[in-house]
Amino acid sequence: xxxxxxxxxxxxxxxxxxxxxxxxxxxxxxIMDLVNLAHGSLYMLGAYFAASxxxxxxxFLAGIGxxxxxxxxxxxxxxxxxxxxxxGRDHLDHVLGTFGLLxxxxxxxxxxxxxxxxxxxxxxxMLSAVQVLPGVYYPLYRLVIILATLAVALLLYVLxxxxxxxxxxxxxxxxxxxxxxxxxxIKLLYTLVxxxxxxxxxxxxxMQAPLSFVQIGMGENxxxxxxxxIIIGGIGSIRGAFVAAMLVGIIDxxxxxxxxxxxxxxxxxxxxxSAGPALSSMLIYTLMAAVLVFRPEGLFPAAQR
Amino acid sequence: xxxxxxxxxxLVAGVIAILALVPVYAEASGNAFIISLFTRIVILAIxxxxxxxxxxxxxxxxFGHAAxxxxxxxxxxxxxxxxxxxxFLQWPLAVAASALFAVTVGALSLRTRGVYFIMITLAxxxxxxxxxxxxxxxxxxxxxxxxxxxxxxxVIDLSNKTALYYLCLALLLAAIYLVWxxxxxxxxxxxxGARSNERRMRAIGFPTYRYKLLCFVFAGMLCGLAGxxxxxxxxxxxxxxxxxxxxxxxxxxxxxxxxxxxxxxVIGALALLVLEEALSGITQYSQIILGPLFLxxxxxxxxxxxxxxxxxxxx
Amino acid sequence: xxxxxxxIEGVSKRFGGVIASDAISLAVPxxxxxxxxxxxxxxxxxxxxxxxxxxxxDAGRIRFDGRDVTALPVDRRSQLGLGRSFxxxxxxxxxxxxxxxxxxxQAHAGHSxxxxxxxxxxPELREPARAALAxxxxxxRSDVIVSKLSHGEHRQLEIAMALATSPRMLLLDEPMAGMGxxxxxRMVKTLRExxxxxxILLIEHDMEAVFALADRITVLVYGRIIASGPPEAIRANAxxxxxxxxxxxxxHG
Numbered sequence: 001x002x003x004x005x006x007x008x009x010x011x012x013x014x015x016x017x018x019x020x021x022x023x024x025x026x027x028x029x030x031i032m033d034l035v036n037l038a039h040g041s042l043y044m045l046g047a048y049f050a051a052s053x054x055x056x057x058x059x060f061l062a063g064i065g066x067x068x069x070x071x072x073x074x075x076x077x078x079x080x081x082x083x084x085x086x087x088g089r090d091h092l093d094h095v096l097g098t099f100g101l102l103x104x105x106x107x108x109x110x111x112x113x114x115x116x117x118x119x120x121x122x123x124x125x126m127l128s129a130v131q132v133l134p135g136v137y138y139p140l141y142r143l144v145i146i147l148a149t150l151a152v153a154l155l156l157y158v159l160x161x162x163x164x165x166x167x168x169x170x171x172x173x174x175x176x177x178x179x180x181x182x183x184x185x186i187k188l189l190y191t192l193v194x195x196x197x198x199x200x201x202x203x204x205x206x207m208q209a210p211l212s213f214v215q216i217g218m219g220e221n222x223x224x225x226x227x228x229x230i231i232i233g234g235i236g237s238i239r240g241a242f243v244a245a246m247l248v249g250i251i252d253x254x255x256x257x258x259x260x261x262x263x264x265x266x267x268x269x270x271x272x273x274s275a276g277p278a279l280s281s282m283l284i285y286t287l288m289a290a291v292l293v294f295r296p297e298g299l300f301p302a303a304q305r
Numbered sequence: 306x307x308x309x310x311x312x313x314x315x316l317v318a319g320v321i322a323i324l325a326l327v328p329v330y331a332e333a334s335g336n337a338f339i340i341s342l343f344t345r346i347v348i349l350a351i352x353x354x355x356x357x358x359x360x361x362x363x364x365x366x367x368f369g370h371a372a373x374x375x376x377x378x379x380x381x382x383x384x385x386x387x388x389x390x391x392x393f394l395q396w397p398l399a400v401a402a403s404a405l406f407a408v409t410v411g412a413l414s415l416r417t418r419g420v421y422f423i424m425i426t427l428a429x430x431x432x433x434x435x436x437x438x439x440x441x442x443x444x445x446x447x448x449x450x451x452x453x454x455x456x457x458x459x460v461i462d463l464s465n466k467t468a469l470y471y472l473c474l475a476l477l478l479a480a481i482y483l484v485w486x487x488x489x490x491x492x493x494x495x496x497x498g499a500r501s502n503e504r505r506m507r508a509i510g511f512p513t514y515r516y517k518l519l520c521f522v523f524a525g526m527l528c529g530l531a532g533x534x535x536x537x538x539x540x541x542x543x544x545x546x547x548x549x550x551x552x553x554x555x556x557x558x559x560x561x562x563x564x565x566x567x568x569x570x571v572i573g574a575l576a577l578l579v580l581e582e583a584l585s586g587i588t589q590y591s592q593i594i595l596g597p598l599f600l601x602x603x604x605x606x607x608x609x610x611x612x613x614x615x616x617x618x619x620x
Numbered sequence: 621x622x623x624x625x626x627x628i629e630g631v632s633k634r635f636g637g638v639i640a641s642d643a644i645s646l647a648v649p650x651x652x653x654x655x656x657x658x659x660x661x662x663x664x665x666x667x668x669x670x671x672x673x674x675x676x677x678d679a680g681r682i683r684f685d686g687r688d689v690t691a692l693p694v695d696r697r698s699q700l701g702l703g704r705s706f707x708x709x710x711x712x713x714x715x716x717x718x719x720x721x722x723x724x725x726q727a728h729a730g731h732s733x734x735x736x737x738x739x740x741x742x743p744e745l746r747e748p749a750r751a752a753l754a755x756x757x758x759x760x761r762s763d764v765i766v767s768k769l770s771h772g773e774h775r776q777l778e779i780a781m782a783l784a785t786s787p788r789m790l791l792l793d794e795p796m797a798g799m800g801x802x803x804x805x806r807m808v809k810t811l812r813e814x815x816x817x818x819x820i821l822l823i824e825h826d827m828e829a830v831f832a833l834a835d836r837i838t839v840l841v842y843g844r845i846i847a848s849g850p851p852e853a854i855r856a857n858a859x860x861x862x863x864x865x866x867x868x869x870x871x872h873g
Binding site: 029035082085086091092093095096097099100101102103104105106107108110111220224227228231235278281282285288289292293296 | 366368413416417419420421423424425427428429431432435436438439549550553556557560590591592593595596597598599600603604607
Binding site: 486487489490491492493494495497498501502504505506507508509510511512513516519 | 672674693694695696698699703704706710711712713714715719722723724726727728732733734735736737738739740742745781784785
């Protein structure tokens with residue numbers, strides 16, 4: 001039972017990270033109509049920047065802060081140089097072009113930081129566990145991730161729904177030409193939105209880093225999950241991204257935790273151990289397939305443009 | 306069909322000539338590696354041609370086509386491990402398994418279009434990838450060596466490098482011819498029309514879904530055959546064969562060569578693999594050049610090499 | 621009317637708060653050329669979309685030759701003989717005019733699970749296609765890539781394609797959109813020649829053409845039929861004049 005609770009919390013935590021990625025992806029798709037396969041590269045860059053700055057300054061928090069700044073800048077520079085020419089083209093061109101960027105970034109990271117990968121260690125204060133319920137302890141850092149992402153989600157909501165910039169973003173999303181004609185600097189807006197998406201992705205990458213690893217290609221697997229999230233949630237919808245991210249995070253985590261055991265009850269031990277992870281990853285894709293068949297616009301479709 | 310001497314036809318003839326003469330050159334120069342390289346090129350060219358059938362002609366951009374390379378390869382590998390070495394059994398099964406997967410994935414995916422289609426084909430390929438990783442008996446994540454190539458009795462001995470190469474080349478040429486006929490037939494017209502304007506196709510009375518699904522299955526079957534060839538060539542199968550970045554490579558080949566013709570992907574496969582080989586001799590960071598180069602091709606030479614030859618118009 | 625080829629019974633459609641079709645009922649007998657007119661936003665294209673099968677009505681039935689086709693998909697309706705042309709040109713731009721029309725012929729020439737023979741060399745497909753092109757006056761342009769044709773030629777090609785599907789009834793959505801006077805006159809001539817052979821539902825803004833061709837006219841305003849009858853009756857109808865024709869006169873006057 002305790003194990004189930006712990007896995008649920010882990011699922012929520014994974015869901016939060018997925019939300020960060022998916023929110024950026026869906027913002028960029030919803031506003032600029034751009035499919036960005038290199039989004040996972042920004043996730044990776046965020047982790048690498050944070051690890052490097054943390055090592056340089058000997059401070060975890062400084063690493064995060066500087067890493068965020070660096071990723072934001074990197075995202076904006078990328079947008080100006082390589083992404084702008086892709087606007088207005090069909091989605092295949094986006095997929096192809098950003099695929100080229102993905103290959104480029106993997107190699108660039110290997111060139112700059114070497115093939116071995118980095119580590120980002122937590123400060124000692126974050127290594128403890130916190131009592132969430134009587135007798136139930138959960139790692140402090142994972143809680144921090146959940147709370148930090150919730151804060152970001154709230155900030156995002158406030159930004160998009162309540163500020164002037166957010167209004168411009170929503171106006172740009174619903175009618176590009178009109179917004180442009182009204183004097184909104186669409187180019188700058190797009191650069192900022194892309195930068196925001198990059199920062200979100202980078203933040204997810206650096207949050208995840210202490211839990212697992214900082215290595216080349218780390219963005220690829222989670223990127224696919226993020227795409228699954230936005231398809232389930234509805235492309236262009238941040239609310240949909242949140243709900244779908246929670247769903248995917250929890251289902252994936254619980255599946256991985258319990259399916260192998262379940263399988264082992266029915267088949268041999270080794271078959272269960274190997275089939276378990278395979279099946280649990282299939283769960284997510286099955287969910288996505290079901291959504292595409294029964295409700296192709298997603299669970300919370302954004303308003304049509 | 307009259308054949309004129311255009312730059313495009315000259316290139317096609319040239320490439321076929323080069324491919325035909327590779328073993329002769331290898332023999333003469335003593336460079337055995339080149340047969341291996343070109344066998345790989347020819348096999349991946351078959352896969353790229355099969356992808357272009359649905360992508361270039363059908364407008365169905367599948368980011369999961371490498372799954373069939375894996376399915377075909379694993380069919381051969383699994384059967385070999387279980388003691389079934391006859392190519393006459395392995396290869397038809399490889400193609401049949403691919404057809405089965407294609408009809409399942411296609412039936413679900415073809416209800417979507419655009420970026421949704423791309424993502425769902427990607428997701429299905431990842432599913433197969435994870436299943437392969439879970440197959441401990443057949444190597445799991447590390448992969449598995451194949452100790453005996455597909456046996457065809459007295460017909461052909463695939464352990465002979467040159468024999469394997471010429472078989473692959475013959476299959477490539479046959480595949481190109483078959484795809485060419487298919488694309489110009491009534492069936493091909495429906496597929497191309499659906500790419501050009503699906504709404505209009507339905508308005509004039511075509512139930513496009515069933516045609517696209519069959520096309521999707523044909524492409525999967527051909528790529529499954531390529532997978533069987535690949536397993537024989539490398540004597541090894543692993544989940545990496547079907548990682549989604551492999552699907553990306555196939556897409557790159559098709560776009561680089563030119564999606565508008567049947568032969569384009571062959572040029573693309575040749576160009577990409579030779580370029581990779583050449584660059585790896587200079588630097589170990591070849592993708593730093595290839596990545597942006599591909600972006601530039603997408604932006605400025607969308608019709609690929611073929612497009613550059615005919616003045617840049619796709620289709 | 622037992623004779624009606626097309627019967628629209630109480631078809632309604634709303635998009636959010638907007639009522640695009642408000643209980644539309646109409647019967648078009650065989651051989652009639654029935655024009656549907658109305659100001660922009662009246663719901664004419666939505667009506668055609670529902671008749672063709674692209675949009676499902678919220679309520680009501682559509683009967684074609686006695687058969688309830690309300691639930692049938694687009695391609696099935698075309699197979700039954702209900703052809704359609706598009707208001708915004710929808711052609712196969714990277715193919716020749718002949719290829720375009722030949723595809724329309726092919727759709728009604730049996731199944732297309734034929735994988736070997738070159739379709740461009742099949743007389744069963746090419747000959748009827750040439751005939752349809754000649755019918756609309758495009759015979760000399762058959763080998764031109766469609767993206768290189770003029771707008772007026774596109775509109776003619778739209779008709780040719782609809783014709784090539786051997787329809788019993790045509791739904792024409794503003795065939796004369798964007799045409800100059802010469803081209804319009806030619807289109808009117810073509811349509812007049814088709815009258816009698818085919819039943820036609822024509823949506824048009826060009827009033828001269830409408831009054832020259834229509835056997836009966838229906839006027840649609842905000843999704844509702846406000847009048848329906850022979851041309852003289854419509855021309856004399858005060859409500860129609862106020863809602864629509866007055867607008868037209870003001871625009872041309």
